[in-house]
Amino acid sequence: MYPYIPHTPEDEREMLDAIGLKSSSELFSDIPEDVALNRDLNLKPSMSELEVKSYLNNLAAKNCSTSKMTCFLGAGAYDHYIPSIIDHIISRSEFYTSYTPYQPEISQGTLQYLFEYQTLICNLTGMDVANASLYDGGTAIAEAALMAASVARKDEIIISKTVNPQARRILKTYAHNQGFTIKEVEMKDGITDLEELESMVSDDTGAVIVQSPNFFGIIEDLEATSQITHKAKKAAVIASVDPISLGILKKPADLGVDIVVGEGQGMGIPLSFGGPYLGFIAVKKNYMRKLPGRIVGQTEDVDGKRSFVLTLTAREQHIRREKATSNICSNQGLNTLAATVYMVTLGKEGLREVALQSTKKAHYAFEKLIESGKYKPVFDKPFFKEFAIKSDIDADKIIADLRKEDIIGGYHLGIDYPQLNNSILYAVTEKRTKEEIDKLSSVLEGI
Amino acid sequence: MRDYNKLIFELSKPGRKGYRLPPLDVEDKDISEYIPEEFINENELDLPEVTEVEVIRHYTNLSNKNYGLDTGFYPLGSCTMKYNPKINEDTSRLDGFANLHPLQREDCIQGSLQLMYELQESLCEIAGMDQMTLQPAAGAHGELTAIMVIKAYHEKNGDTQRDKIIVPDSAHGTNPATAVMAGYKIIEVKSTENGLVDVEALKAVVGDDTAGLMLTNPNTLGLFEKDIKEIAKIVHDAGGQLYYDGANANAILGHARPGDMGFDAVHFNIHKTFSTPHGGGGPGSGPVGVKEHLAEFLPVPVVAKDNQRYYLNYDYPNSIGKVKDFYGHFGILVRAYTYILTMGKDGLKKASEMAVLNANYLLSQLKDDYNLPIDGLYKHEFVLGGLKGDLLEATTLDVAKRLLDFGFHPPTVYFPLIIREALMIEPTETETKETLDAFAEALKTIAKESKEDIEMLKTAPHNTVVRRPDETKAARNPVLRYEG
Numbered sequence: 001m002y003p004y005i006p007h008t009p010e011d012e013r014e015m016l017d018a019i020g021l022k023s024s025s026e027l028f029s030d031i032p033e034d035v036a037l038n039r040d041l042n043l044k045p046s047m048s049e050l051e052v053k054s055y056l057n058n059l060a061a062k063n064c065s066t067s068k069m070t071c072f073l074g075a076g077a078y079d080h081y082i083p084s085i086i087d088h089i090i091s092r093s094e095f096y097t098s099y100t101p102y103q104p105e106i107s108q109g110t111l112q113y114l115f116e117y118q119t120l121i122c123n124l125t126g127m128d129v130a131n132a133s134l135y136d137g138g139t140a141i142a143e144a145a146l147m148a149a150s151v152a153r154k155d156e157i158i159i160s161k162t163v164n165p166q167a168r169r170i171l172k173t174y175a176h177n178q179g180f181t182i183k184e185v186e187m188k189d190g191i192t193d194l195e196e197l198e199s200m201v202s203d204d205t206g207a208v209i210v211q212s213p214n215f216f217g218i219i220e221d222l223e224a225t226s227q228i229t230h231k232a233k234k235a236a237v238i239a240s241v242d243p244i245s246l247g248i249l250k251k252p253a254d255l256g257v258d259i260v261v262g263e264g265q266g267m268g269i270p271l272s273f274g275g276p277y278l279g280f281i282a283v284k285k286n287y288m289r290k291l292p293g294r295i296v297g298q299t300e301d302v303d304g305k306r307s308f309v310l311t312l313t314a315r316e317q318h319i320r321r322e323k324a325t326s327n328i329c330s331n332q333g334l335n336t337l338a339a340t341v342y343m344v345t346l347g348k349e350g351l352r353e354v355a356l357q358s359t360k361k362a363h364y365a366f367e368k369l370i371e372s373g374k375y376k377p378v379f380d381k382p383f384f385k386e387f388a389i390k391s392d393i394d395a396d397k398i399i400a401d402l403r404k405e406d407i408i409g410g411y412h413l414g415i416d417y418p419q420l421n422n423s424i425l426y427a428v429t430e431k432r433t434k435e436e437i438d439k440l441s442s443v444l445e446g447i
Numbered sequence: 448m449r450d451y452n453k454l455i456f457e458l459s460k461p462g463r464k465g466y467r468l469p470p471l472d473v474e475d476k477d478i479s480e481y482i483p484e485e486f487i488n489e490n491e492l493d494l495p496e497v498t499e500v501e502v503i504r505h506y507t508n509l510s511n512k513n514y515g516l517d518t519g520f521y522p523l524g525s526c527t528m529k530y531n532p533k534i535n536e537d538t539s540r541l542d543g544f545a546n547l548h549p550l551q552r553e554d555c556i557q558g559s560l561q562l563m564y565e566l567q568e569s570l571c572e573i574a575g576m577d578q579m580t581l582q583p584a585a586g587a588h589g590e591l592t593a594i595m596v597i598k599a600y601h602e603k604n605g606d607t608q609r610d611k612i613i614v615p616d617s618a619h620g621t622n623p624a625t626a627v628m629a630g631y632k633i634i635e636v637k638s639t640e641n642g643l644v645d646v647e648a649l650k651a652v653v654g655d656d657t658a659g660l661m662l663t664n665p666n667t668l669g670l671f672e673k674d675i676k677e678i679a680k681i682v683h684d685a686g687g688q689l690y691y692d693g694a695n696a697n698a699i700l701g702h703a704r705p706g707d708m709g710f711d712a713v714h715f716n717i718h719k720t721f722s723t724p725h726g727g728g729g730p731g732s733g734p735v736g737v738k739e740h741l742a743e744f745l746p747v748p749v750v751a752k753d754n755q756r757y758y759l760n761y762d763y764p765n766s767i768g769k770v771k772d773f774y775g776h777f778g779i780l781v782r783a784y785t786y787i788l789t790m791g792k793d794g795l796k797k798a799s800e801m802a803v804l805n806a807n808y809l810l811s812q813l814k815d816d817y818n819l820p821i822d823g824l825y826k827h828e829f830v831l832g833g834l835k836g837d838l839l840e841a842t843t844l845d846v847a848k849r850l851l852d853f854g855f856h857p858p859t860v861y862f863p864l865i866i867r868e869a870l871m872i873e874p875t876e877t878e879t880k881e882t883l884d885a886f887a888e889a890l891k892t893i894a895k896e897s898k899e900d901i902e903m904l905k906t907a908p909h910n911t912v913v914r915r916p917d918e919t920k921a922a923r924n925p926v927l928r929y930e931g
Contacts, residue, residue, distance in 0.1 A: 002794050004530050004722075005801050006879040015808040015880060027803045030671045030824050031703050041701045042572050046791030049534050056785060060543030062558030067546050069555075076772065077549055083466060085499055087540075089506045097515035097531050099523060099725040102859075104918075105851050105911035109513030110727040113506070116455050119928040123493035129927050132728070135584035138772035146628075166772055173746070173768035177595050177629045219486050248478060250488045263772070272539075273559045274549030274773025276584070276730030288925070294728060298929075299921035302906075306452055307913040311921040317587070317624035318862070322633045327624035330585040330718075334726030337506075344455050345502050348494045350466040356478060357471055363481045364473035382482045403552060411550055434472040 002046065066271060066408065070436045072365075074386050074427025075215070075411035076137065076164050077274065078266045080244065080354065081431050086268045086341045090334050100294070100330070104309045110333065111308035114296040117340040124246045124343070125260040126253025127282035132294040133331040134279030137263025138167040141209060141240055142174040143292045143326060144259045144281055148236035149180055149206035150325075151290050156204045160185045160192040162214035163240060165416035171209075180206075190216045190379030190388075198228050205232045207259075211240040212249075216379060216413075216425060217362075217386025219249065226256025236287075243267055243280070243339075245384050247355025259283050266429075268342030269335050278335040289315060292326030354430045358385040362428035365437045369426070372445060378413075378423045388413060390423040398424060398447055405443045450912075451508040456929050458505060459495035465502055512912045513727075514856055520882050522809075524828045524859035524871025525619070525667060527697045527719030529802075532789065535723065535782035544781050549773040553758055559777065560757030563750040566784045567734075573795070574693075574713045575706020576736030580745045581775040586694060588770065589714030589733025590625040590661070592746060595767045596712060596737060597659050597688045598629055599744040603765060606686065609658040613687075615644050617668060617863040619694060622661045631658060638865055642668040642821045644678055653685035663692040664708065665699070665826035667863045667871075669806065679709025688712065688741075696720045697875065698803060698826035701796030712737045717776075721783035732779040746770045801876035802827040805883060809874050812887035816894035820866050827875070833868025834897050841897035841904050843868040848915065849896070849907035853889035 007015075012024065021027065028036065047055075071079040090096060094109060101107030101114075114132045121130035134140040145157045157175060159168055161184050168184070175182050183200060186193045192210055201208065208229040212220035222239055229237045236258040241249075244266045252260045264278035265271070283291060289312060297311035317324040346354060362385040369375050369389055378388035391398075395412040402409035414421035428437065478487060497505075514521075521528035539545065543558055553560075567579040583589035594612065601609045612626035613634045623633045634652050639645045643666070660682045664672045672678065682689050691705040693715040700720070705713045717723050717732035725731070737745065747766045748759035759774070790798060803826050810819070810829045818832035833843045847857035847870075859871040874883060896903045908914055 002790065002797060004532060004790075004877050005794075005797060006877070007801055007804070011880045012804065015804055018811045019804075019807045020811075021807075024800050024804060027800060027807065027824070028702050030673055030826075031699075032673055032676065035675060035703050035708050037575075037701065037703055037707065041792040041795065043569055043792040043795070044788065046794040047788055049789070052534060052785060052788045053538065055788060056538045056562075056781070057541065059558040059562050060538075060541035062561065063543035063547050064551065064555035065542045065546040066548060067542050071548060073548050073550055075550055079548070081468075083499075085465075085502060089503070089510075091536070092507065092510040093517035093531075094510040094513040094515045096536075096724045096726050097517045098513050098727050099521070099526055099528060100728040102523075103514075103847070103851065103857060104916045105848070105908050105913055106512075106514035106856065107727075108912055109509040109511070112454070112509055112512070114727075115927075115929070119456070120494065122928045135588065135730075136772045138769070139584065139588075166769060169769040170771065173595065173770055174628075176768075177598060179630055219482065246488070247492065248482070248488060249486055270545040270778070271548050272545050273547040273556065273777040274775070275771075276732075276776035276778055277772065288927075295925075295927060297921040298926040299917045301913040301916045303914060305913055307916040309916045309918050309921050311918065311925060311927075314922070316620075318620040320624070321620045322623035322627045324620070324624040324627075327587045327591055327621050327628045328585075329587040329621050330729035330731045332726075332730045333728035334724070335730055337727070341502060341506065344495050344497060345465040345499065346494070347459075347463075347465060347496045348492045349464060349496070350468075351494060352492055353468055357468060359478060359481055360471060360475065361473055363476075382486065384482075399552060403555065408548060408551055408555070430468060433469075437473070 069406045069408050071408040072410055072426045072428065072440060073408045075425055076166065076263060077271055078427060078429055079271065079431055080266045080429045082268050082270065083345055085345055086338050089341050090338050095337060096334050101310060104307060108308060111296050113337050113340050115298060115308050117336045118296060120340060120343045121280050121282050124243060125282045126251030127260055128285040129288045130280065130282035131291045132296055133336045134281055134293055136275065136277045136279045137240060138170040140261035140279035140281050141167045142171045144238045144261045145171055145207050145209060146174060146178060147287065147290050147292060148238060148259060151287060152206040152234040152236065154204055154206035155179065156181045156183065157207050158183045158185060158200055158205055159209040161187045162192055162216065163209060163211040164215045190218050190381050191220055194224055194228060201228055201232045203232055205235045207236045207238050209238040213242055213245055213384040216388050217383040218379060218381045219384060222252060222255040222257055244355055247351040259287065264339045267339040269338050276332060276335055278332045278339055290325055293328045294331045357430035358428065361432055362387060365426065365428045368437060368441045369444060374445060378420065385429060386425055386427045388423045388425045393447060395422045395424050401447050402443060407440055407443060454929050455505055456495050458497050458501050461496055463496040463498050465497055465499040519854055520878060520886055521856040522858050522872045522874050523856060524873040525694055527873060527875055529722055529875040530877035531722055531724040532786060535785045538785045539778045539781040557757055560750050562784055563780060564752055564757050566780055567750060569787050570715060570734055571736055573700060574736040575704030576713055577739040578742040578745060579734055579736040580749055581734045581780055582746050582771050583733035583735055584771050584776055585729060585731035586714060586716040586733045587621040587625060589735045590621055590692060591628055592770050593690050593712040593714055593735045594625055594629040596741050596744040597690060599767050600741055601658055609656055611656050612658050613652060613660045615662065617666055617865050618661060619667060619692065622692060642670050643672055646674055646677060649678060649681055653681055653687060655686060657685045657687035659688040659690055661690045661692060663695050665695050668821060668830050669825040669828035671826055675708045694719065695827060698799055700799040701792060702799055711741055717779055717783045722786040723779050723782040730776050730779055732776040798876045805874040805876060805878055809872060809883050809887060813890055816891050828871060828873035830866050831870040832866050834894055840901055843870055845904040845907065846893055849893050849904045850889060851908040851911050855886055855889060
């Protein structure tokens with residue numbers, strides 16, 4: 001017997017009799033002999049819960065987690081504090097064992113938190129409409145770009161080199177398959193070269209993509225980017241933002257941005273070795289009917305009671321098939337709930353304070369690390385919670401030496417930007433203490 | 448509590464807080480010392496002010512308005528709503544897995560890489576494939592990845608005139624949507640009256656413009672495509688590739704493998720076949736396996752092993768690139784591997800056997816009252832064609848809504864499109880005979896009601912927290928956010 005399979009031999013016998021079969025193997029008599037697998041799978045035999053747990057405990061123990069080491073690594077995934085309440089709420093099995101809310105009468109829980117999530121994302125970004133989430137920040141950029149280009153009926157997309165390199169690779173993959181042209185704008189002093197952008201934008205441009213704070217943590221001039229982009233007819237500005245930064249930075253909508261996307265991992269979702277995370281997308285009203293993915297709307301039931309349903313489904317694959325706006329079917333459901341609980345629990349004051357503390361601690365760390373002159377700033381521009389410093393010492397050696405002191409060092413920018421060889425990007429969240437930052441500094445000084 | 452009908456925004460009161468941070472322990476300069484004022488938002492954030500207690504009560508009350516697998520039977524066809532084992536939730540939350548940054552040094556992440564490597568190997572064996580990528584985020588994303596891999600293969604061969612993907616008319620909506628997203632045109636091929644791919648029709652549409660065929664086996668009707676070898680030969684002879692949509696893989700674990708059927712690429716829906724939670728819509732996971740000739744095109748990185756060292760291999764010069772951030776939905780992959788270890792080779796095979804037994808048994812109990820457009824041996828699911836008789840007044844939608852009153856999640860309705868009034872039922876292996884009997888009894892009662900008390904169906908559901916929300920109104924006058 002297996003813990004998740006309830007049939008007793010008597011059950012099996014009765015059920016086979018009802019079907020009119022002699023044995024369970026006859027259930028597969030429709031699989032032709034030359035296709036059937038007439039041997040056991042080459043896998044381990046089944047195990048007890050105790051054995052499985054012990055095996056996986058051993059694997060997990062081979063990793064060095066952020067609870068055992070001090071994390072100064074970011075580059076798209078951040079070690080922000082996760083309030084206890086979040087895991088308790090997302091562990092309610094009425095939430096996590098349900099599926100896409102196709103039957104609204106018994107899915108009001110899911111539908112309502114998605115509606116609340118959409119509202120919170122709109123309030124944070126200043127945009128008109130948000131969907132119920134996309135896979136992650138990187139694919140959200142790609143989906144936004146394809147949507148913008150298709151609305152503008154143009155096939156050229158411009159992206160800044162200060163956008164996360166990983167996201168740029170995803171965009172290239174998607175764009176290549178749809179026949180879109182991707183052009184990259186150079187950077188200047190760690191931000192998008194707006195003069196070059198201006199020379200590149202033309203009536204062929206469907207979208208301009210920037211990230212702020214950008215991959216180096218620097219705040220980009222979204223307003224100027226929007227003004228340049230909008231000189232081209234119908235071209236959209238797509239901004240990828242860190243939602244935590246919106247605790248202190250101006251709303252993208254107030255800066256002329258048409259489509260806001262981003263990675264929501266920082267809002268209550270564990271690092272979990274890179275996923276699952278949360279992609280968000282929010283748009284100006286004119287893109288509403290072109291959005292990819294699920295959208296929840298408010299309505300009334302037959303008794304006039306406020307209720308929520310999946311809506312604007314005429315965009316989606318299960319209705320439109322090959323004419324759908326995207327092939328996306330799932331959303332990040334449970335992670336959307338985590339982010340929702342994060343935003344409401346921190347609330348008006350809390351999110352601002354997380355952003356302020358992250359900024360202040362990052363700047364303290366920046367000043368501390370460059371104090372002696374051994375390490376130098378790579379850029380001289382206003383930044384949020386990440387900054388780059390360089391030295392003559394090999395970056396891999398620095399990161400290896402930090403690891404010996406139980407510090408997870410920053411990200412070596414030379415991996416993606418050869419001109420930034422031996423520059424390291426450090427991230428500092430509200431979780432880091434002065435003591436930890438001082439230790440990072442003293443270890444670095446000793447290398 | 449059923450009547451609880453507040454939004455979190457309606458609980459907000461100025462001054463309430465649900466969080467507390469430690470005092471700032473570095474110098475507290477004004478933010479304008481660091482960031483120019485032109486970038487700073489001077490206004491208050493538009494977020495609610497609530498205490499932790501209110502947040503907990505609010506979402507606990509919302510959860511009570513939800514129906515999950517742990518609430519009851521969830522026979523949603525094509526979604527494989529099998530039990531989500533609790534140990535999976537625990538292992539995915541182990542400190543070493545949950546609190547690991549994806550960009551840490553290789554020597555800090557050996558445990559995760561080993562898990563991914565072993566999962567890749569296990570999935571290759573189950574699928575009959577040679578290499579696997581765990582990167583895709585969900586089923587539809589896996590489809591897209593696989594089709595892009597196939598496209599890269601044709602491009603490398605200079606076969607750029609292959610611009611069409613063939614899909615059966617019974618296919619999931621994601622199949623044609625995916626092929627278009629990968630830049631292809633769609634050719635739909637009709638099914639025979641027995642619900643299988645029409646081999647003659649397929650022969651007529653393949654040619655040197657065929658990039659590939661997307662197929663589910665068993666198909667969306669729950670029937671095994673017994674001519675699969677011939678289908679594969681037709682497509683391969685024309686120079687096309689075969690892609691297997693793994694949505695229905697729960698029917699064949701350890702009994703048959705897509706690789707042996709002739710498929711070149713496969714995706715699995717981890718959240719269906721391998722028991723990870725559906726999470727109210729996600730996150731899922733959609734690994735893709737390929738035969739050797741397609742391996743060079745897989746997205747990077749692929750997890751590899753060199754003696755006892757595991758590493759992320761980016762050395763795939765012909766890779767399609769990246770399809771997602773980092774390496775996939777790792778937290779979901781931990782759950783899936785936990786499940787594979789728990790079930791083992793014997794348990795997985797048994798699971799498929801019992802899934803098929805449950806489907807065929809349930810069908811045997813319903814034949815008398817519901818139309819069965821195609822009679823025969825089904826695999827893990829079957830499709831009914833609405834209520835028997837001429838009572839066209841009682842639709843499949845009415846049946847589904849009335850089922851809610853009996854405490855069951857309804858089956859998938861009106862899909863596949865080729866069956867009128869379709870009810871697509873997938874019980875999965877984790878349900879008892881007693882549950883199936885109770886469900887069959889409810890459907891029989893509804894059949895009886897349709898003849899005796901049609902109003903009971905038309906006005907259903909009667910005892911849910913809301914009753915038939917007005918979807919037309921929602922779409923005509925979209926209210927997509929709370930505006931106070």
